[in-house]
Amino acid sequence: MQKLIRNINYLWNKFKNDNRLFWDELEEQMIAGDISIDTTAMILDEVKKNAYSENINDPERIETLIKSEIIKILEINKNTELNIPHEPPAVFLIVGVNGTGKTSSVAKLASMFKKDGKKVLLSAADTYRAAAVEQLQHYAEKLNLDIVYHQKFSDPGAVVYDSIEKAKAKGIDIVLIDTAGRMQTSHNLMEELKKIKKVISGRINRDADEILLVIDSTTGQNAKKQVELFNKSLNLTGIILTKTDSTSKGGIVITIKNDLKVPVKLITSGEKLDDMSYFDAVKFTDLLFS
Amino acid sequence: MFDTLTARFEDLFYKIKNKGKLSPTDLDSALREIKLALLEADVNFKVVKEFLENVKTKATGEKILESITPYQQVVKIVNEEIIKMLGPSSGGISFSSSGPTIIMVMGLQGSGKTSSVIKLANYINSKFSRKVSIVAADIYRPAAVQQLKDMAKNINVDVFFQSGLDPVSISSKGVEFFRKNGSDVIIIDTAGRLQIDRDMMDEIANIRKKINPHLIYLVLDAMTGQEAVNIAYGFNEKVEYDGIIMTKLDSDTRGGAALSVYHVVKKPIEFISTGEKIEDFDLFHPERMASRILGMGDILTLVEKAEEVVSEKEAKLIEEKIYKNELNFEDFISQLRSIKKIGSLDKIFSMIPVPAINKNKVAGKINLDDSYIDRIEAIINSMTVEERRKPHIINGSRRKRIAKGSGSSVTEINKLLKQFSKTRQLLKQYSGTKGKSGMPF
Ligand SMILES: Nc1nc2c(ncn2[C@@H]2O[C@H](COP(=O)(O)OP(=O)(O)O)[C@@H](O)[C@H]2O)c(=O)[nH]1
Ligand SMILES: [Mg+2]
Numbered sequence: 001m002q003k004l005i006r007n008i009n010y011l012w013n014k015f016k017n018d019n020r021l022f023w024d025e026l027e028e029q030m031i032a033g034d035i036s037i038d039t040t041a042m043i044l045d046e047v048k049k050n051a052y053s054e055n056i057n058d059p060e061r062i063e064t065l066i067k068s069e070i071i072k073i074l075e076i077n078k079n080t081e082l083n084i085p086h087e088p089p090a091v092f093l094i095v096g097v098n099g100t101g102k103t104s105s106v107a108k109l110a111s112m113f114k115k116d117g118k119k120v121l122l123s124a125a126d127t128y129r130a131a132a133v134e135q136l137q138h139y140a141e142k143l144n145l146d147i148v149y150h151q152k153f154s155d156p157g158a159v160v161y162d163s164i165e166k167a168k169a170k171g172i173d174i175v176l177i178d179t180a181g182r183m184q185t186s187h188n189l190m191e192e193l194k195k196i197k198k199v200i201s202g203r204i205n206r207d208a209d210e211i212l213l214v215i216d217s218t219t220g221q222n223a224k225k226q227v228e229l230f231n232k233s234l235n236l237t238g239i240i241l242t243k244t245d246s247t248s249k250g251g252i253v254i255t256i257k258n259d260l261k262v263p264v265k266l267i268t269s270g271e272k273l274d275d276m277s278y279f280d281a282v283k284f285t286d287l288l289f290s
Numbered sequence: 291m292f293d294t295l296t297a298r299f300e301d302l303f304y305k306i307k308n309k310g311k312l313s314p315t316d317l318d319s320a321l322r323e324i325k326l327a328l329l330e331a332d333v334n335f336k337v338v339k340e341f342l343e344n345v346k347t348k349a350t351g352e353k354i355l356e357s358i359t360p361y362q363q364v365v366k367i368v369n370e371e372i373i374k375m376l377g378p379s380s381g382g383i384s385f386s387s388s389g390p391t392i393i394m395v396m397g398l399q400g401s402g403k404t405s406s407v408i409k410l411a412n413y414i415n416s417k418f419s420r421k422v423s424i425v426a427a428d429i430y431r432p433a434a435v436q437q438l439k440d441m442a443k444n445i446n447v448d449v450f451f452q453s454g455l456d457p458v459s460i461s462s463k464g465v466e467f468f469r470k471n472g473s474d475v476i477i478i479d480t481a482g483r484l485q486i487d488r489d490m491m492d493e494i495a496n497i498r499k500k501i502n503p504h505l506i507y508l509v510l511d512a513m514t515g516q517e518a519v520n521i522a523y524g525f526n527e528k529v530e531y532d533g534i535i536m537t538k539l540d541s542d543t544r545g546g547a548a549l550s551v552y553h554v555v556k557k558p559i560e561f562i563s564t565g566e567k568i569e570d571f572d573l574f575h576p577e578r579m580a581s582r583i584l585g586m587g588d589i590l591t592l593v594e595k596a597e598e599v600v601s602e603k604e605a606k607l608i609e610e611k612i613y614k615n616e617l618n619f620e621d622f623i624s625q626l627r628s629i630k631k632i633g634s635l636d637k638i639f640s641m642i643p644v645p646a647i648n649k650n651k652v653a654g655k656i657n658l659d660d661s662y663i664d665r666i667e668a669i670i671n672s673m674t675v676e677e678r679r680k681p682h683i684i685n686g687s688r689r690k691r692i693a694k695g696s697g698s699s700v701t702e703i704n705k706l707l708k709q710f711s712k713t714r715q716l717l718k719q720y721s722g723t724k725g726k727s728g729m730p731f
Contacts, residue, residue, distance in 0.1 A: 032335050034515040037326055098538065098566070099400030099511070128566075131437035138432035183541045188661075216400060220332035220515025222543040243399065246484050247524075248517045271399070271430070 001217070004033045004249050004288040005063060012059035023048065026066070033249035033288075034220055039258045043069045067289055073254055074281035077263040083209045083237065089121070089167040090174045091200050095193060095234065096214035097226060098181030101242035101268060103132065105214050106178045107139035108268060108276035114143055118173040123163035124149035125156035125196065126180040136178055143273075146170065156180070156192065157199045164203040177208075184229035194233055207235070212265065214240045215256075218248040227260050238265035241279065245269045249288060317349055320364060332546030334519045337375065337553050344371050369580055376576035377552030380533075380560045383414065386504045391475045392465060394501070396494055396529065397509035398521060399482030402537035404434065406509050406563055407479040408441045409571035410535070413561075415445065420474035425464030426451040427497065428481035438479055445568065448473075457481065461497045478503070485524030498529050506531040507560065510547060512539045518547035519554040526555050533560035536574070540565045548579060617714050619678035623670045626663055665698065669706055672696040681710060 006029065015022035023044060030040040047065045056062060084090045092109070096102050103126070110120045122140050124147060126132035133149045140147035148163040160177055167175045179196070182189035200208045213230045215223050230236055241253055244267050253264055264279040321342050328338045348367045385391045393410070397403050411422040424442055426449055428434040435451050442449045448471075450464035461478050468476045480497065483490035498506065508522060508531045525531065536548055539562050552558060559574040670678065672695030677684050684692070689703045 028335050031329055032516045034332075034517075037329055097513070097541065099402060101400060129437070130440035131433040134433035134436045135431070183538070185540070185542045216511075216513075218398065218511075218515060218517050218521070219513050220518075220543070220546065221330055222332075222513040222541060223515075225542055243484075246398070246517070247486055247520055248515060252515060 001244050001250055001287050002247050003290070004251065005029050005066065008059045008063045012062075030251065033251035034255070035251035036221060036224070036255040036259075039073070039255045042258070043073070043254075063289065067285055070254055070288070071281050071285050073258045074264075074284060076257055077261050078281055079263055080238075080265045080278045080280075082265065084174070085206070085209055088174075089164065089172045089204070090209045091164060091167075091177070091204055092174065092210040092212065093177045093179065093193075093196065093200065093208045093234075094212050094214060094240075095179050095230060096181060097183055100181070100214045100216040100219075101240075102126075102181065102214045103135050103139075103178050104271065105212075105240050105242060105266075105268060105276070106136065106176045107143070108273055109266075110139065110143055110145060110176055111273040112276060113174050114145070119171065120145050121163060121167045121170070121172040121175045122147040123160055123175055123177040125159045125163075125177050127152055127154050127156050127159065128180040132178070132180065139273075146172065157195050160196050160199050161203065164200065168203075184226050190229070190233045197234060208237075210237045210265075211235065212238050212240050213262075214242055215252075217241050217243050217250045217252070217267075218246050219252060221252070221255075223252040224256060224259060227256050227262055231260065231262060236262050238263050240264075240266045240268065242268045244287075245275075250284070253284075317346070317364075321346060324368065328546065328549070331544030331549070332515050332518070334516055334546070334550035334554065337519070337550045340553070341371060341375060372549065372580040373576045375549050375553050376579055377556075377558045379575055379577075380558065380573040382560075382573060383418075383505070385418075385420070385475070390465075390469055390473050391505065392478070392501060392503040393475065393505045393507065394461075394478045394480065394498065394503040395507050395509055395535070396480050396525065396531070397482060398484060398511070399431075401482065401509045401511045402535075402563060403482065403509045404428075404438055404441070404479055405566070406507075406535045406537060406561070406571075407438070407477050408445065408447075409563060409568055410507075410561065411442070411447050411475075411477055412445045412568050413571055414475050415447070421472065422475040422477065423448045423450065423468040423471070423473040425449070425461055425468070425476060425478045427457040427461050427464075427478055429453075429455075429457055429460070430481045434481070457493055458496045458500050462500045465501050485521055485528070491528045495529050505533075507533055507535050508557070509535045509537060510551065512536050512545050512547055512562075513541055513543040514547045519550050522551040522555045522557070526557065531557060533558050535559075535561045535563065537563040539563065540570065545579065619670050619673060619681055619710070620675075622710065623667060623678075626667060665696075665702075666706060668696040669698055669703060681707065 005026065008026075011022055011025050015025065027040055027044060030043070031037060035043070043066060046069050047062065050056070050065055051062055056065070082092075094102050094106050094109075106122065110122060113120050120143075122136055122145055124133045124136045126136075127150060133152070137147060137149070139145075146166070148159060148166055150159050150162070156179065163175050163177065166172070177196070179193065180189075182193070184190065197208060197211070211234050213227060213236050215226060219226070227236070227239065239253075239256070239262055241250065241264055244250060256262065257264065266276055267279050267284070268276045324345070325338055325342055328341065329335060333341075345367055348371070349364065383391070395403050395407050395410075407424060411424060414420055415422050424438060424447055426435045426438045428438075435449075439449050439451075448468070450460075450467050452460055452463060455463065457480065464478070465476055478497070478501070480494060481490070483494065485491065506529065508525050510518060510522065514521065522534070534551060534557055536545075536559050539545065548559060562572055562574050564570045564572065669692060672692045673684070677688060677692075684707060689700050689707075693700045693703050
């Protein structure tokens with residue numbers, strides 16, 4: 001990720017005589033970081049209010065104010081803990097639009113849980129994309145995990161059904177379900193996910209323990225619609241933000257948090273299996289400002 | 291792609307339209323709305339600034355404030371400037387005059403390179419009937435080669451891959467191999483990479499040096515945010531490319547990235563990808579994209595597609611029947627089938643120029659579910675030929691029989707019959723006023 005606000009000292013000196021231009025510049029930089037117009041305005045209004053009331057005359061302190069506003073937003077619903085019920089197996093459903101990093105996130109999660117000594121099973125419910133199963137199989141072999149898969153184009157609901165049954169029989173702790181990428185606007189494919197969700201609750205007598213939406217951090221304002229519509233269909237429990245090693249500033253997360261309150265639980269920062277960590281609002285914001 | 295940019299413009303122009311004359315403050319608030327809309331659409335903020343300057347200069351220069359049709363004038367200017375900002379129309383592919391045309395594709399992880407390679411291969415194959423082959427140079431992502439092989443098989447295209455080699459050697463060996471086997475076009479699919487990853491960017495620069503492609507495309511996800519320009523710029527600095535393939539335009543993204551990249555890098559968008567099916571791939575038309583953004587819908591695309599599937603003769607016949615109020619269920623089902631050929635219902639719907647606000651309302655109500663067509667088809671299939679030709683004879687007992695045969699309820703049959711007679715009336719009215727109907731609905 002890259003720095004959200006550049007050269008605040010320089011801006012301060014340049015626009016010494018025109019406050020408005022100073023704030024305009026800040027606004028632009030925040031929008032350029034994919035924070036929405038509304039969220040930007042909200043943050044800056046708050047910052048201005050504080051800056052004036054406390055008579056702050058120092059750009060670095062203004063930067064600190066912005067930072068703390070962002071942390072405040074990111075800490076809404078800050079619970080990143082993954083829900084693992086007492087009665088195994090825990091069932092996690094991983095969803096998202098095409099190419100965001102669902103399959104590799106499944107592998108990274110699996111690797112994380114395996115290190116914790118948990119028994120993990122991979123469920124290859126992407127029966128649509130060419131070689132999607134082979135991709136997941138590769139990870140299963142690498143991590144030495146059980147995997148359940150069916151034929152190409154078969155019903156993903158059936159894969160999920162078999163996965164949970166097998167997990168029960170084999171005393172598996174966590175079932176990670178990889179699904180095919182889909183646009184949030186595709187009615188039929190969103191219905192398919194709802195059906196998968198029903199299959200899960202039918203098997204474990206509760207909702208899936210986690211329903212995680214994978215979002216690519218280079219995505220612009222459309223990410224908001226992704227969260228909105230996936231959430232409407234599935235009731236998400238959290239977000240995995242991928243590719244934070246890119247040059248994007250991930251500002252869309254701030255907007256999502258502010259508008260929709262769905263918690264970001266995990267981030268990935270590379271293509272290696274251990275490039276995944278729990279989301280930390282303060283650390284994340286530090287990255288944006290360092 | 292119905293979206294807020296469209297909605298904003300529509301609201302805005304609606305306001306101006308109702309006023310007749312435009313005051314200088316109107317112009318300013320118009321510009322403000324445009325600014326917000328473009329930013330929300332992920333257009334790069336620097337590009338937005340320039341855009342606004344241009345519109346303002348033009349609007350002032352053309353004296354639209356004094357014009358009695360300011361609405362049309364502003365639309366015209368905004369439309370023109372957006373088209374300009376989107377770059378030229380796709381020139382298509384210019385093939386090498388001697389030997390095979392070598393094409394290399396590159397981009398970020400997950401941008402849609404592999405499926406674009408397949409769609410491009412299929413496009414070249416079917417449009418120009420040239421022999422296309424593909425080299426698989428992504429040795430990093432698990433099963434990437436398998437994905438390419440599986441997809442290539444569906445379109446009967448050969449893939450070259452050799453394990454144990456680095457991507458540069460694979461590429462040069464692959465090109466040599468297909469050169470000898472008489473391929474007309476050789477496409478190289480590369481691994482996804484970040485434009486700031488030095489080693490990976492060196493790698494792709496080396497591939498280029500070694501095989502010297504005639505054409506290089508950058509694949510860019512249409513949902514990309516403000517970073518799109520830096521991505522497009524970063525790749526171009528290291529490996530200059532000829533054009534851009536923009537993917538995932540079937541999402542509801544407002545596509546601001548498309549507006550920015552040409553403007554910043556001056557590399558044209560050549561192709562767009564609009565779905566997961568192999569045929570969901572097309573040349574880029576800035577006018578269409580602009581009119582879509584402006585809320586006029588992508589009517590040109592729709593008309594063209596409809597023309598492809600409905601022959602003129604057929605259309606004439608239908609028109610006549612509509613006019614004489616003789617339209618029956620046989621026509622209806624053949625029309626339904628044509629619609630299915632054009633694409634999924636929600637895709638067709640997104641191309642129709644209805645104001646975005648209404649569209650969202652309607653879309654919510656009618657659930658654009660393709661299985662709806664299937665259900666209707668099942669019902670019509672359960673009718674006798676006579677019933678299809680003369681819908682008015684379908685009485686109570688016939689309805690019961692049809693319901694049974696098609697696995698639906700009598701209520702559903704009643705609904706369909708009612709809808710049908712309504713549609714028939716509407717169509718008659720439509721044909722009465724317009725006089726021309728080449729469209730299957
Ligand atoms: N640089 C980087 N690439 C990633 C990250 N996560 C996933 N990817 C890459 O993104 C591409 C698509 O990932 P994949 O898991 O197949 O996406 P899916 O289609 O959503 O299942 C692959 O090339 C991954 O290696 C990340 O955090 N950083
Ligand atoms: Mg996948």
